[in-house]
Amino acid sequence: MDSYRSRYGTTSVIHVLIANLTGMVAEMVQQTLQQQPDVKLLGDIKEWEEIDAAIAETDVLVLGVDDVYSPPEDCFRFLSSYPNLKILLLTTTGNEAIAYWRALHCHQTQVTSSQSLIESIRHIYSLSP
Numbered sequence: 001m002d003s004y005r006s007r008y009g010t011t012s013v014i015h016v017l018i019a020n021l022t023g024m025v026a027e028m029v030q031q032t033l034q035q036q037p038d039v040k041l042l043g044d045i046k047e048w049e050e051i052d053a054a055i056a057e058t059d060v061l062v063l064g065v066d067d068v069y070s071p072p073e074d075c076f077r078f079l080s081s082y083p084n085l086k087i088l089l090l091t092t093t094g095n096e097a098i099a100y101w102r103a104l105h106c107h108q109t110q111v112t113s114s115q116s117l118i119e120s121i122r123h124i125y126s127l128s129p
Contacts, residue, residue: 015057022046039121085102
């Protein structure tokens with residue numbers, strides 16, 4: 001964790017919320033996040049309506065979608081309401097991911113392993129809003 005902190009210049013814990021992921025993908029993401037000393041998993045939301053209640057304390061929202069290039073409209077509302085929020089959209093059927101943050105910046109990546117997922121979360125958390 002010390003190398004992470006020096007690499008990304010942070011000393012805080014990353015609060016991550018998982019939403020709309022099911023099956024093995026959800027299990028893999030949960031297990032990966034729970035093993036990281038610098039990540040606190042806030043929950044795994046299955047119903048879209050529950051996200052609003054849980055998003056206030058979230059640094060990174062990991063959201064399962066069918067198409068990373070067409071984020072749900074609520075993502076834009078979250079980004080405008082929570083200026084420090086980062087959203088990592090993961091395809092539920094492949095290994096594509098796109099991170100969105102304020103002002104609709106985005107960064108495309110491939111999540112091919114649990115390690116690349118963690119690196120993506122750490123990287124987007126360190127970006128300025």
